[in-house]
Amino acid sequence: MSDAEIHVLLTMRLATPQVSRIVTELTEAHAAGVDLGSRVPHIQANSDALLDLHDNLERELAGLQSALEQLGGRGRHVGAVLQQLLEEVRQLADLARRYPH
Secondary structure, three states: OOOOOOOOOOOOOOOHHHHHHHHHHHHHHHHOOOOOOOHHHHHHHHHHHHHHHHHHHHHHHHHHHHHHHHOOHHHHHHHHHHHHHHHHHHHHHHHHHOOOO
């Protein structure tokens, strides 16, 4: 039985530029021939999961729009925050999808 390495990717307070930097570094390492192990399939699988999450969030947000509008200014703010979250999920999924095979 071999020892397994466990790497934890922070999921809280990780800004999109930080994610872009990490993806760039991994892409450069891959291009340089560094053995990335099983990270590539995991990154690509997470991209698929993020796309599913994006689609679900988009549907839910569309359903919430009328309820948010009834809240007035506060609802518009919440809607804008949720829309930003939706866009960031899509950006993360796109970054992972562009990761080299």
